[in-house]
Amino acid sequence: xxxxxxxxxxxxxxxxxxxxxxxxxxxxxxxxxxxxxxxxxxxxxxxxxxxxxxxxxxxxxxxxxxxxxxxxxxxxxxxxxxxxxxxxxxxxxxxxxxxxxxxxxxxxxx
Amino acid sequence: xxxxxxxxxxxxxxxxxxxxxxxxxxxxxxxxxxxxxxxxxxxxxxxxxxxxxxxxxxxxxxxxxxxxxxxxxxxxxxxxxxxxxxxxxxxxxxxxxxxxxxxxxxxxxxxxxxx
Numbered sequence: 001x002x003x004x005x006x007x008x009x010x011x012x013x014x015x016x017x018x019x020x021x022x023x024x025x026x027x028x029x030x031x032x033x034x035x036x037x038x039x040x041x042x043x044x045x046x047x048x049x050x051x052x053x054x055x056x057x058x059x060x061x062x063x064x065x066x067x068x069x070x071x072x073x074x075x076x077x078x079x080x081x082x083x084x085x086x087x088x089x090x091x092x093x094x095x096x097x098x099x100x101x102x103x104x105x106x107x108x109x110x
Numbered sequence: 111x112x113x114x115x116x117x118x119x120x121x122x123x124x125x126x127x128x129x130x131x132x133x134x135x136x137x138x139x140x141x142x143x144x145x146x147x148x149x150x151x152x153x154x155x156x157x158x159x160x161x162x163x164x165x166x167x168x169x170x171x172x173x174x175x176x177x178x179x180x181x182x183x184x185x186x187x188x189x190x191x192x193x194x195x196x197x198x199x200x201x202x203x204x205x206x207x208x209x210x211x212x213x214x215x216x217x218x219x220x221x222x223x224x225x
Contacts, residue, residue, distance in 0.1 A: 041219075042218055042219070043114075043200050043218045043219050044214075046215065095160075095165060097155050097158075098155065100152070102151075102152075
């Protein structure tokens with residue numbers, strides 16, 4: 001079972017920041033927070049991950065609360081191509097599984 | 111140059127047939143995975159191989175048999191196909207060497223339809 005909860009859907013306007021929330025209140029100390037997305041008819045795509053510090057890469061930023069019980073994925077300037085299902089996943093060591101939940105459907109409107 | 115490639119992309123076949131799906135990765139990863147995404151869009155892991163050794167085997171019917179001839183390939187053979195096997199099957203790879211937080215890279219999926 002997924003150890004995260006996400007709203008089922010959200011939308012944002014093209015060019016604006018998209019802030020996608022995720023709750024993981026039972027996260028363990030050795031578990032990372034991962035974000036993947038799945039654009040229609042494609043395979044899941046890795047976006048970003050973090051342990052406790054905020055992280056940023058060319059795709060997005062990940063903000064993790066100090067107690068690590070929740071996080072927010074930020075797409076700074078959403079485009080129509082960012083419309084997808086976004087999955088927030090907590091995962092421990094190398095041999096542990098990626099367990100996908102229902103994710104959040106982000107719709108970017110023109 | 112696709113990192114994780116699956117063939118075929120589409121597979122339509124009759125119930126009861128045996129079929130294989132192939133997966134190859136050119137990322138130099140040592141671990142490969144098979145996932146199944148059903149009609150309700152839930153994505154679940156089926157198998158994982160590390161250096162050709164099975165390390166994850168979820169509750170999957172034994173009609174499904176993964177085969178890893180080398181680290182770069184993980185094929186999925188399915189015997190006696192059933193209607194419920196209709197789904198999209200995704201292959202993925204990652205590296206278990208180094209930091210234990212390496213992300214998985216996915217292929218674009220094989221869409222299996224059973225008639």
